[in-house]
Amino acid sequence: MKKITVALAGNPNAGKTTLFNALTGARQHVGNWPGVTVEKKEGIIKHAGREIHVIDLPGTYSLTAYSVEEIIARNFVVESHPDVVVDVVDASNLERNLYLAAQLLEMGAKVVIALNMIDVARGRFINIDVKKLSELLGVPVIPTNGKKGVGIEQLLQSAIKEAESGPDRDRNRTVNYGAEVEEELGKIEKELAPAIVSLHGLSSRWLAVKLLEGDSEVVKKIETTPSIGSLFKQVDESRNHLTSIFADSPEIVLTDARYGFASGAVRRAVQVELTDRIYLSETIDKVLTHRLLGPGILILVIYLLYTFTFQGSEPLVNAFGAFFRWLGAQATAALPEGLLKSLVVSGIIDGLGGVLRFTPLVAFMFFAIAILEDTGYMARMAFMLDRVLRGFGLHGASMLALMVSGGIAGGCAVPGIMATRTLKEPKERLVTILVAPLMNCGAKLPVYALLIGAFFADKQARMMLVLTVISWMMVLVAGRIMRSTVLKGPSAPFVLELPPYRIPTLKGLLIHTWERTWMFVKKAGTILLAVSIVLWAMMTFPSLPKEEAELFEQKEQKLTTAFLSHPVVTPFFQTEENVEQFEKIREDLAAGKSAVAQIDPALVELATVLKQDSDSNAPRPERSKSIGNRPLVETYATYIKEKGAIEGEKRSAQLQNAIGGRIGIALETVFRPIGFDWRTNVALLGGFAAKEVVVATLGTAYSLGEVKPDASESLSEKLKKEPSWNPLMAFTLILFVMLYNPCIATLAVIKKESGKWRWVFFAMAYTTVLAYCVALIVHSVGTFFGLGVA
Amino acid sequence: MEAAAVSNELMEAQDAEIMHDSPEEKCVDCPGLQDKECLARSAVALSDFRPGEKGRVRQVCGNPDFRRRLMEMGFVKGTEVSVIKYAPLNDPMELALMGYHVSLRRNEAAEILMDAPDQAA
Numbered sequence: 001m002k003k004i005t006v007a008l009a010g011n012p013n014a015g016k017t018t019l020f021n022a023l024t025g026a027r028q029h030v031g032n033w034p035g036v037t038v039e040k041k042e043g044i045i046k047h048a049g050r051e052i053h054v055i056d057l058p059g060t061y062s063l064t065a066y067s068v069e070e071i072i073a074r075n076f077v078v079e080s081h082p083d084v085v086v087d088v089v090d091a092s093n094l095e096r097n098l099y100l101a102a103q104l105l106e107m108g109a110k111v112v113i114a115l116n117m118i119d120v121a122r123g124r125f126i127n128i129d130v131k132k133l134s135e136l137l138g139v140p141v142i143p144t145n146g147k148k149g150v151g152i153e154q155l156l157q158s159a160i161k162e163a164e165s166g167p168d169r170d171r172n173r174t175v176n177y178g179a180e181v182e183e184e185l186g187k188i189e190k191e192l193a194p195a196i197v198s199l200h201g202l203s204s205r206w207l208a209v210k211l212l213e214g215d216s217e218v219v220k221k222i223e224t225t226p227s228i229g230s231l232f233k234q235v236d237e238s239r240n241h242l243t244s245i246f247a248d249s250p251e252i253v254l255t256d257a258r259y260g261f262a263s264g265a266v267r268r269a270v271q272v273e274l275t276d277r278i279y280l281s282e283t284i285d286k287v288l289t290h291r292l293l294g295p296g297i298l299i300l301v302i303y304l305l306y307t308f309t310f311q312g313s314e315p316l317v318n319a320f321g322a323f324f325r326w327l328g329a330q331a332t333a334a335l336p337e338g339l340l341k342s343l344v345v346s347g348i349i350d351g352l353g354g355v356l357r358f359t360p361l362v363a364f365m366f367f368a369i370a371i372l373e374d375t376g377y378m379a380r381m382a383f384m385l386d387r388v389l390r391g392f393g394l395h396g397a398s399m400l401a402l403m404v405s406g407g408i409a410g411g412c413a414v415p416g417i418m419a420t421r422t423l424k425e426p427k428e429r430l431v432t433i434l435v436a437p438l439m440n441c442g443a444k445l446p447v448y449a450l451l452i453g454a455f456f457a458d459k460q461a462r463m464m465l466v467l468t469v470i471s472w473m474m475v476l477v478a479g480r481i482m483r484s485t486v487l488k489g490p491s492a493p494f495v496l497e498l499p500p501y502r503i504p505t506l507k508g509l510l511i512h513t514w515e516r517t518w519m520f521v522k523k524a525g526t527i528l529l530a531v532s533i534v535l536w537a538m539m540t541f542p543s544l545p546k547e548e549a550e551l552f553e554q555k556e557q558k559l560t561t562a563f564l565s566h567p568v569v570t571p572f573f574q575t576e577e578n579v580e581q582f583e584k585i586r587e588d589l590a591a592g593k594s595a596v597a598q599i600d601p602a603l604v605e606l607a608t609v610l611k612q613d614s615d616s617n618a619p620r621p622e623r624s625k626s627i628g629n630r631p632l633v634e635t636y637a638t639y640i641k642e643k644g645a646i647e648g649e650k651r652s653a654q655l656q657n658a659i660g661g662r663i664g665i666a667l668e669t670v671f672r673p674i675g676f677d678w679r680t681n682v683a684l685l686g687g688f689a690a691k692e693v694v695v696a697t698l699g700t701a702y703s704l705g706e707v708k709p710d711a712s713e714s715l716s717e718k719l720k721k722e723p724s725w726n727p728l729m730a731f732t733l734i735l736f737v738m739l740y741n742p743c744i745a746t747l748a749v750i751k752k753e754s755g756k757w758r759w760v761f762f763a764m765a766y767t768t769v770l771a772y773c774v775a776l777i778v779h780s781v782g783t784f785f786g787l788g789v790a
Numbered sequence: 791m792e793a794a795a796v797s798n799e800l801m802e803a804q805d806a807e808i809m810h811d812s813p814e815e816k817c818v819d820c821p822g823l824q825d826k827e828c829l830a831r832s833a834v835a836l837s838d839f840r841p842g843e844k845g846r847v848r849q850v851c852g853n854p855d856f857r858r859r860l861m862e863m864g865f866v867k868g869t870e871v872s873v874i875k876y877a878p879l880n881d882p883m884e885l886a887l888m889g890y891h892v893s894l895r896r897n898e899a900a901e902i903l904m905d906a907p908d909q910a911a
Contacts, residue, residue: 061863064862066858251858252857252861255858255861256861256866383877383882384879386877386881387879494894494895495859496882496892497890497891
């Protein structure tokens with residue numbers, strides 16, 4: 001089958017993505033352009049016996065080397081030689097859009113113009129003489145409406161016809177730069193002639209124009225080719241000559257002339273019937289960016305986005321969580337006791353599940369963001385907030401990313417960082433990526449809940465407010481510092497188009513959401529898997545030395561023997577197996593899935609009473625003693641509790657002995673000044689996987705066995721009684737957890753979005769140093785004033 | 791023949807665009823650039839325009855990248871720009887030109903020298 005490559009170029013907001021979706025449907029492949037984090041979308045269509053590859057170039061206003069997007073688009077057109085370039089042009093905004101068309105024509109590419117959003121133009125009484133425009137530009141012009149699929153068929157036919165026409169038809173009209181400039185261009189082209197053979201396929205006129213403009217990318221490319229002779233001497237001469245004539249640099253003169261070309265074409269082919277008419281979009285904007293109403297609506301929109309993302313996705317997140325728990329239970333049942341089981345259940349399933357269960361949340365958020373982007377409201381948010389954030393080296397569009405990351409406690413930095421894709425300015429974007437993890441994400445909340453519950457129970461709401469304020473301060477200050485040190489430089493110009501409000505298409509929104517969500521799953525999944533296994537190994541190996549393990553076993557044995565030989569117990573339990581069987585029955589009864597009839601009624605009764613006891617919160621003497629065999633119940637309960645205590649001690653000793661625990665002990669030297677001992681250190685190490693793991697690991701370290709983040713009352717009771725713990729220590733740890741090393745999933749996304757490992761390491765280093773410094777200050781000042789010694 | 795006629799027509803149109811660059815207007819008014827002699831008395835920075843006012847671009851100042859970027863967005867000599875509104879904190883400002891809307895910070899708009907504003911309806 002004949003293969004044709006079609007590149008889709010066009011201005012941002014010209015409806016290029018919608019047209020791409022209309023052309024290719026859902027058959028798209030999304031990746032990145034080599035070496036950069038700009039999305040590359042490709043779609044394949046079969047049409048009229050041909051296989052058409054459509055490549056969506058990044059949306060740009062121009063093709064100078066101003067931004068990464070422009071360089072990508074330009075290099076693709078000049079180097080990969082697509083058979084035809086379809087330039088998507090916004091019919092209601094023709095003049096500025098034709099500026100890009102002028103550049104494409106100049107490159108010598110075969111161009112077909114898709115006169116998109118023709119319906120909007122007609123609605124604004126802009127009448128375009130399509131035939132005339134096509135004659136003026138020397139290329140086919142096809143009116144289209146990507147949203148309704150109008151003109152797609154004609155566009156494809158026209159593109160195929162152009163692609164298969166002869167190579168050297170000099171039909172393209174290129175910009176005429178006026179006598180003086182054309183003369184210099186001629187001279188440069190002459191000098192280029194001997195070298196042009198080795199620059200296969202590049203148009204010599206385009207090269208001449210770029211050289212005259214002093215385009216550094218093109219200069220670099222040509223410098224390495226042989227036989228350039230006195231080319232660069234000629235270029236310098238021409239540039240100086242033109243500068244003296246026009247009293248301005250050639251690139252400005254050429255830009256001016258291209259606009260002359262565009263406005264000349266518009267003047268001849270376009271008639272506007274009515275001018276000063278107020279459009280619906282402007283009326284909407286009168287309210288949405290109103291001086292007083294605007295900020296209020298903005299807060300409401302962010303609040304709704306928040307509610308939609310976090311509450312809307314909650315049932316699905318829970319379902320995903322349940323799925324991973326189910327998977328864990330299946331694996332627990334299927335695998336024999338031992339290392340493999342521990343690896344699969346605690347390492348892989350818990351590790352992956354901990355992050356992947358947030359997939360629905362991420363998808364919901366991308367959907368909400370797609371709505372904000374496609375309607376045009378996102379640009380208005382940036383417009384309103386820019387003044388505030390600029391002072392801290394951030395950008396108006398940073399706000400959304402920060403809010404999602406946990407601007408109001410409870411977000412997540414992973415979708416937050418991915419939301420920075422809407423930011424086009426590289427430095428502002430990187431700063432936003434780097435500070436987003438300092439926000440109070442949902443995973444930090446269980447830690448806060450545990451410590452606030454234990455030490456600041458009477459002022460919970462106030463503490464949360466204080467923590468929110470602190471994290472915002474940290475974000476802004478860190479942003480400010482980074483922008484004046486590692487990411488120094490003037491802020492990028494805020495030339496932000498405010499496109500008319502549009503109603504997005506559901507298809508477009510869904511495609512957007514799906515692409516980004518899938519990328520999250522793929523990236524977070526792979527890196528996460530590796531690190532989860534490493535962390536599991538650190539918490540597991542080396543296992544306890546034999547003698548020590550035996551010591552715990554002996555203790556347990558002794559306890560069991562004493563229990564079994566107790567006179568009230570002997571009638572019911574003779575061996576350890578009996579106890580295990582009974583434990584199984586208890587579980588089944590609690591889950592309500594066991595047939596009561598087949599079991600010894602005495603045991604059923606025991607189980608029922610035990611359940612009532614554990615459910616009831618009343619102190620022991622108050623419980624109804626009339627029910628059941630009281631001495632047996634009491635003895636059994638004590639036995640289970642003591643056995644649990646030994647188990648916990650063993651786990652704690654095991655953790656202390658493992659690499660993780662040893663690192664925790666080694667870190668005591670460093671962390672003593674802020675009051676942390678090995679138990680805290682190892683918990684923080686566990687927090688690398690996900691911050692809520694801090695609670696679980698702390699539980700293990702304090703011999704409580706596994707503690708679920710949402711049921712941490714016993715741990716909080718325990719910490720209150722520990723002599724080394726006090727409100728100051730708790731507050732210090734809260735701040736440390738808020739600020740220190742981002743979790744793995746966040747790090748994976750930082751790598752993906754910044755494109756460099758260097759920024760990942762930077763993020764790890766700066767956050768941890770910041771956390772340490774803040775903790776040190778709080779601890780020292782607090783200790784000095786004798787706070788928390790209560 | 792038809793094509794040649796069209797081509798000529800377009801060239802004339804372009805020439806007309808280039809021609810209105812008469813020699814007296816060629817000097818640069820931007821602060822710190824070139825001679826001060828020809829500083830146009832009637833030029834007003836775009837940042838001083840009030841919402842509702844509009845005028846034509848005379849010259850874009852600032853560093854080369856910035857100038858070019860703005861010119862590519864349509865801020866070329868003679869383009870009519872109207873100020874739609876200021877953001878809630880008075881900065882940035884929303885502008886309309888060539889049938890589209892764009893936001894610029896005020897310190898950036900200060901680099902765009904304009905003919906004196908006409909009061910819009």
